[in-house]
Amino acid sequence: MADDGMLLNFSIPEAGLIEKVKFKGGKWKDRQTAKKSAEKWHNKATARLTGENPVSKKSTTNANHTEIGERKTTRQISPETWEAAKEHRGGERETKRARVDGEFKSSADFRPSSTVNATEGVKRTEERHGGPPPKQIISSLFTYNPTSITKELVKTDPKNETPVEPSNAPLDPKLETFTSLGISPALASHLLNKMDMKAPTAIQKAAVTQLLKEDSDAFIQAETGSGKTLAYLLPIVQRLMELSANMKKRKAEDGSGVHRDSGLFAIILAPTRELSKQIATVLDNILRCAHWLVAGTVIGGEKKKSEKARLRKGMNILVATPGRLADHLQHTEALDVSNVRWLVLDEGDRLMELGFEEEIQRIVGNLNLRMRATKNKIPGLPEKRTTVLCSATMKLDVERLGEISLKDAVHIRADPADKDRDAVNGEDRDQASFAPAQLKQTYAVVAPKLRLVSLVGFLKQAFRRKGSVMKAIVFISCADSVDFHFDLVTSRPEGEEVTSPKTETAEPEKKLEETSSETKPLEKKSKNSKVIQSDPTKLVVTHTESPILSPPTHTVTAYRLHGSLPQSLRTSTLAHFAKNKEASVLFATDVASRGLDLPNVDLVVEFDPAFARDDHLHRIGRTARAGRDGRACIFLMPGCEEGYVEILKNDRKDGESGVNIGRQDADEILKKGLQPAGQAIINGKKEYKTAYMDRATDLQLDFERWVLASPARLESARRAYQSHVRAYATHVAAERGYFDIKQLHLGHLAKAFALRERPSGMKVPGLRTGAGRESKSTRGKGGMPKDGHVNPNIPEEGAPGADEAAKMRKAVRSKEKFLRSAAADEFNLG
Numbered sequence: 001m002a003d004d005g006m007l008l009n010f011s012i013p014e015a016g017l018i019e020k021v022k023f024k025g026g027k028w029k030d031r032q033t034a035k036k037s038a039e040k041w042h043n044k045a046t047a048r049l050t051g052e053n054p055v056s057k058k059s060t061t062n063a064n065h066t067e068i069g070e071r072k073t074t075r076q077i078s079p080e081t082w083e084a085a086k087e088h089r090g091g092e093r094e095t096k097r098a099r100v101d102g103e104f105k106s107s108a109d110f111r112p113s114s115t116v117n118a119t120e121g122v123k124r125t126e127e128r129h130g131g132p133p134p135k136q137i138i139s140s141l142f143t144y145n146p147t148s149i150t151k152e153l154v155k156t157d158p159k160n161e162t163p164v165e166p167s168n169a170p171l172d173p174k175l176e177t178f179t180s181l182g183i184s185p186a187l188a189s190h191l192l193n194k195m196d197m198k199a200p201t202a203i204q205k206a207a208v209t210q211l212l213k214e215d216s217d218a219f220i221q222a223e224t225g226s227g228k229t230l231a232y233l234l235p236i237v238q239r240l241m242e243l244s245a246n247m248k249k250r251k252a253e254d255g256s257g258v259h260r261d262s263g264l265f266a267i268i269l270a271p272t273r274e275l276s277k278q279i280a281t282v283l284d285n286i287l288r289c290a291h292w293l294v295a296g297t298v299i300g301g302e303k304k305k306s307e308k309a310r311l312r313k314g315m316n317i318l319v320a321t322p323g324r325l326a327d328h329l330q331h332t333e334a335l336d337v338s339n340v341r342w343l344v345l346d347e348g349d350r351l352m353e354l355g356f357e358e359e360i361q362r363i364v365g366n367l368n369l370r371m372r373a374t375k376n377k378i379p380g381l382p383e384k385r386t387t388v389l390c391s392a393t394m395k396l397d398v399e400r401l402g403e404i405s406l407k408d409a410v411h412i413r414a415d416p417a418d419k420d421r422d423a424v425n426g427e428d429r430d431q432a433s434f435a436p437a438q439l440k441q442t443y444a445v446v447a448p449k450l451r452l453v454s455l456v457g458f459l460k461q462a463f464r465r466k467g468s469v470m471k472a473i474v475f476i477s478c479a480d481s482v483d484f485h486f487d488l489v490t491s492r493p494e495g496e497e498v499t500s501p502k503t504e505t506a507e508p509e510k511k512l513e514e515t516s517s518e519t520k521p522l523e524k525k526s527k528n529s530k531v532i533q534s535d536p537t538k539l540v541v542t543h544t545e546s547p548i549l550s551p552p553t554h555t556v557t558a559y560r561l562h563g564s565l566p567q568s569l570r571t572s573t574l575a576h577f578a579k580n581k582e583a584s585v586l587f588a589t590d591v592a593s594r595g596l597d598l599p600n601v602d603l604v605v606e607f608d609p610a611f612a613r614d615d616h617l618h619r620i621g622r623t624a625r626a627g628r629d630g631r632a633c634i635f636l637m638p639g640c641e642e643g644y645v646e647i648l649k650n651d652r653k654d655g656e657s658g659v660n661i662g663r664q665d666a667d668e669i670l671k672k673g674l675q676p677a678g679q680a681i682i683n684g685k686k687e688y689k690t691a692y693m694d695r696a697t698d699l700q701l702d703f704e705r706w707v708l709a710s711p712a713r714l715e716s717a718r719r720a721y722q723s724h725v726r727a728y729a730t731h732v733a734a735e736r737g738y739f740d741i742k743q744l745h746l747g748h749l750a751k752a753f754a755l756r757e758r759p760s761g762m763k764v765p766g767l768r769t770g771a772g773r774e775s776k777s778t779r780g781k782g783g784m785p786k787d788g789h790v791n792p793n794i795p796e797e798g799a800p801g802a803d804e805a806a807k808m809r810k811a812v813r814s815k816e817k818f819l820r821s822a823a824a825d826e827f828n829l830g
């Protein structure tokens with residue numbers, strides 16, 4: 001009705017108020033796109049005129065931040081939902097939550113097993129926490145994402161790429177042999193025939209020559225997978241074999257050579273039990289050609305009594321963890337170290353990182369003291385002890401370890417030219433360590449909202465062709481997040497049996513009261529409320545098949561590994577993963593990054609970038625070992641994180657050129673991983689080029705529903721998210737410019753954990769406790785870096801653009817508040 005009293009009375013034509021345009025000419029695809037957007041606009045405009053609900057007419061794929069109860073399984077919002085949303089925004093009636101049928105209509109790839117629908121899950125959460133469920137935010141995956149600032153560094157045609165010579169491979173057996181380094185023919189033929197080692201690697205050549213020639217201390221530095229273990233073991237075994245032969249010649253006491261009672265001659269210290277066991281296995285393999293030499297381990301994890309009994313029986317080479325050895329030195333009389341002439345500190349930087357400085361000081365002091373007190377010297381035994389420090393990377397704390405343990409040490413490197421090159425390249429690259437040259441590195445630029453689906457897409461693509469990727473390791477920043485991702489990818493389709501022959505379970509140890517399987521969802525210890533899942537029948541699953549990652553042709557097994565798992569489980573999981581000859585993927589924290597020699601790992605994914613460059617080098621070093629090929633991909637978020645490409649360039653000896661560093665973005669990953677090759681016909685329609693977006697959206701919604709369907713999963717997702725954010729704040733100061741916590745979009749990131757809640761309203765009862773990565777002194781309140789810098793892009797109050805700035809400041813403040821509230825405990829990285 002018009003203001004002047006005139007009454008307008010006309011009917012709406014059937015075709016609508018606004019005439020529809022016909023599109024002619026051009027490509028069919030362009031016409032379709034134009035038609036669709038015109039239709040959308042037409043519906044909206046008609047609805048505005050008629051006062052109808054526009055969304056009920058048309059799909060709302062791009063509806064951003066729809067604060068409503070729950071979305072239907074298809075991406076259309078029903079009239080009831082629309083009503084509910086209207087009421088939610090201040091309508092008169094009581095807010096209704098939209099119904100969800102819990103059915104997975106759209107994704108062929110992923111269907112959760114639970115028959116519990118999302119609304120019931122939320123209700124149960126509500127009962128548990130005694131309050132209304134938090135508002136749900138269902139945002140589109142493909143809108144409001146930050147834009148990337150990097151481009152492909154060097155676009156080379158793969159055909160024109162010159163093959164890169166492996167840098168950690170064994171040398172040419174025609175030119176170099178073990179015997180030419182001074183290794184006895186017996187030992188050399190054992191290496192060849194029983195261990196399939198024809199020639200030494202470059203670091204073995206340098207180290208064996210040096211350590212057989214002189215008794216001076218040494219620092220062995222070489223890239224990952226270059227054979228450092230044999231580089232220090234071979235000279236020790238060779239020298240002991242010579243000692244034994246000499247004793248036989250001299251007809252010592254009982255006329256025999258070295259045997260287990262002759263004394264302990266060498267100690268090898270490694271930072272973890274896993275590594276110690278690995279070294280002990282290599283040593284046992286070598287000693288098969290010198291069976292009179294006996295090796296043993298003291299690494300904890302078993303009763304000290306049995307370790308003492310072994311020490312009493314006698315051994316010539318001991319592999320130990322520092323804590324346990326220091327303990328035995330103090331309390332086990334049978335442990336006589338007066339004859340120890342070789343001390344090896346393997347993975348030196350990790351020994352320091354794990355805080356073994358004091359123990360190592362005690363051990364070195366003890367060895368010095370007992371050596372001086374020795375009266376009965378064995379003829380042929382060196383006068384002086386040789387200490388060898390080993391590391392793939394060189395950090396300040398390795399230098400400190402060197403100060404404690406080494407005297408006038410020789411620096412042994414694989415390529416003697418490295419020193420000269422360092423001198424030319426200046427301080428930054430001095431003593432730098434590099435990734436193996438043959439390793440192919442890529443980085444994936446993925447916005448926070450797209451991280452979860454992109455990871456799944458990436459892995460699906462990697463395992464698509466049988467035999468293309470045998471084993472992959474996905475590095476994740478913290479234990480909670482490992483658990484979440486493992487549980488998600490191992491969820492079973494509806495109605496399928498949970499128990500599978502590939503599922504390994506174990507009773508949890510006292511410290512870890514948790515369970516993680518589809519039927520027995522993740523429930524964890526609550527620190528504050530003591531709501532503890534202490535049912536001893538609950539089991540921990542560490543490996544099982546992953547339906548979502550398995551292509552139709554074969555099965556992919558998923559594993560998980562982190563420091564909060566009981567030692568026995570960690571060991572058996574690693575052993576199982578190492579032996580598995582089928583496609584498998586290990587989700588792990590940095591506990592799997594150092595020294596572990598897992599065969600046939602073709603791909604390393606750094607889903608969460610490492611806390612420091614050295615850790616990154618160790619992680620990617622799990623592949624491309626001993627001259628073999630390997631691939632590594634790091635996920636970076638658009639923006640400041642992309643600056644990390646500089647670090648990737650520095651991984652390479654060739655430096656700045658950036659050759660061999662490829663770039664991918666989320667669209668590319670999703671297209672390859674989720675969209676089948678060729679053009680498919682779905683529901684009678686030809687798939688169009690953005691089909692991957694629909695698939696990704698469906699997958700994301702499936703994940704979100706999976707999380708919502710059980711209170712335990714919801715809790716696990718929240719815990720993973722919060723631990724992840726706190727871990728993010730602990731990147732080393734030098735790299736915080738790339739990983740700036742203040743630039744992190746917490747809301748978007750929540751979507752990567754399949755959460756639909758605001759970060760500020762998230763409550764996690766009883767986060768897992770555990771040692772944080774950095775000491776308290778290096779972290780400020782709430783896990784924020786002490787030197788957390790202020791974003792220079794935010795103008796001061798009163799300055800131009802101050803309104804926007806005020807909003808940004810508010811966002812930053814609430815982010816900090818969230819971090820503080822979430823950081824009551826240390827996050828668990830182990």
Ligand SMILES: Nc1ncnc2c1ncn2[C@@H]1O[C@H](COP(=O)(O)OP(=O)(O)OP(=O)(O)O)[C@@H](O)[C@H]1O
Binds near residue numbers: 196
């Ligand atoms: N001379 C050789 N010929 C063939 N293979 C070898 C040789 N030396 C070592 N290897 C193999 O190379 C792999 C890596 O060896 P090792 O674990 O000692 O490397 P590393 O330098 O200690 O690596 P990291 O720094 O990651 O600990 C092992 O599988 C080992 O069997």
